[in-house]
Amino acid sequence: MRQLILLLGDHLHPAPPALEGFDPAQDGIVMIEATGEGTHVWSHVARITLFLSAMRHRAAELRAAGYPLQYLALGDAAHAGAALTDRLASVLAQHRPERLVLVEAGDWRLMRAIEATAAAAGVTLRVLDDPHFLCSHAEFKTWARGRKRLLMENFYRRMRAQERVLMDGDEPAGGTWNFDAENRKSFGAKGPGALPVVRRFLPDALTRQVMAEVQQHFPGHPGQLDAFDWPVCRADALAALEDFIRVRLPAFGDHQDAMWSQEPWLWHSLLSTSLNLKLLDPREVITAAEAAWRAGAAPLAAVEGFIRQILGWREFIRGVYWFDMPGMKTANHYGHHNSLPAWYWTGDTHMQCMRNVVQTTLKHGYAHHIQRLMITGLFGLTAEIDPAAVADWYLAVYVDAVEWVELPNVAGMALFANGGRFTSKPYAASGAYVKRMSNYCKGCRYRPEQRVGLEACPLTQFYWNFVDRHHAVLASEPRTALMAKNLERLPEAERAQIRNEAQARLSQLDTL
Ligand SMILES: Cc1cc2nc3c(=O)[nH]c(=O)nc-3n(C[C@H](O)[C@H](O)[C@H](O)COP(=O)(O)OP(=O)(O)OC[C@H]3O[C@@H](n4cnc5c(N)ncnc54)[C@H](O)[C@@H]3O)c2cc1C
Ligand code: SF4
Secondary structure, three states, X not given: OOEEEEOOOOOOOOOOHHHOOXXXXXXXXXXXXXXXXXXXXXXXXXXXXXXXXXXXXXXHHHHHOOOOEEEEOOOOOOOOOOOHHHHHHHHHHHHOOOEEEEEOOOOHHHHHHHHHHHXXXXXXEEEEOOOOXXXXXXXXXXXXXXXXXXXXXXXXXXXXXXXXXXXXXXXXXXXXXXXXXXXXXXXXXXXXXXXXXXOOOOOOHHHHHHHHHHHHHOOXXXXXXXXXXXXXXXXXXXXXXXXXHHHXXXXXXXXXXOOOOOOOOOOOOOOHHHHHOOOOOHHHHHHHHHHHHHOOOOOHHHHHHHHHHHHHHHHHHHHHHHHHOOHHHHOOOXXXXXXXXXXXXXXXXXXXXXXXXXXXXXXXXXXOHHHHHHHHHHHHHHOOEOHHHHHHHHHHHOOOOOHHHHHHHHHHHHOOOOOOOOOOOOOOOOHHHHHHHOOOOOOOOOEOOOOOOOOEOHHHHHHHHHHHHOHHHHHHOOOOHHHHHHHHOOOXXXXXXXXXXXXXXXXXXXXX
């Protein structure tokens, strides 16, 4: 065999880059399911199902297009082993190809393991940069090198100009780069009102078969499968894109930071899974959104806000991950070492905000951005939980989780574990923020405005304790000086009480 092409589970591109120049007479293709990829973090059953079902759908398409494909299913006895690389080693021994070819893995750990496996087998490895992304590693490095702090907004403007997205000549459309000031509204007491119906994708026979195998091979894993309805193939993903652009994009942004119990989707796009599996190309998503604005079907503020997430945040986060790994994985700026409370896996807590977000996550494998950042992430930060434990949880429970996108969001954005490499301040807030942006506090056992006492909201108490602990640094930075100033207004006796009560609670997070 001249070359063996390895298609990984999140490399389901419509036109696989690794298949360019494929010659069936001397080349082979392999796709590998491995239990180890679902157990190295204790993965949600919906996350495993999504990856495996999408892989099997893609395999069927490739076979129908005439490609010879070797597919190792979970139960394949001929190539035993839990680790993907054990199974790969067995396939390499079987075919003895001159070369192993793959698009770069989305996970530093897996990429290094594949390199080691190829080296041990004496097979040359060819790793292709992933053309799915608009910014290559080389371009990102050139931009980032020498900058002390990496600011997404600068990167985003450069990408807009370079890719000619939402530009009128050399100027940003509408005369400004960023319409964020028009987003971020809360719902008020009445809530979101009537919400658009979201198009969902009921499991077909192939997905149902995968579900049965996942139940068999991954007993005791978190999450539920009865609500599983994610796009698993390109046709579904295109339908999901069309539905979002037509139905929810016009109001995207207005309430991007708002949360409401029992309303998991709001106006979010739900496209992260299709993008991360490479069923959708970011260019077609961006083009569709811009076209909706140019056709008068969606306002510029909504379209700019959405495009910024894809062309800005998503590309930036991917660049940062490869630029800062492997150090990002062990970063722990504040030296936090508390264990992750057991209720992160069950939702069994008195904190209504946490219960709601964890339960939604267990049901769908999904929570929207602000729930991830300002509920489960915020708690992880101010409850002083070990960043590695928090990151493993995020990687396990979200259907769109691949480490290149999960880790920078957790370590960099939510936990400030890398010391503000690309955020100008920690995302610390009290229960007052949650009260303003959601209805979670209504009926909660705790009181969001209360800093001390049995009914003190843990988020509020931990927030003030966090500001107290880091007072000197926060006071010295213009963007956080107000947090420090507000703490100084509290009587010393109350500050001491916050410290004492917070210490007691921090040592028994499981009971909250
Ligand atoms: C702590 C934390 C962990 C996260 N983990 C993941 C993850 O594992 N996988 C993942 O895809 N996203 C992750 N995100 C980013 C974001 O929350 C999700 O992309 C988004 O919630 C997915 O839902 P959606 O498709 O409805 O997004 P929308 O709200 O509709 O946003 C549109 C798209 O923009 C992109 N996007 C938006 N924000 C980000 C961001 N911060 N980083 C990268 N892309 C972004 C996504 O592709 C998303 O589909 C995380 C964010 C935080 C704060
Ligand atoms: S009172 Fe505190 S713990 Fe309860 S829902 Fe509000 S923010 Fe969450």
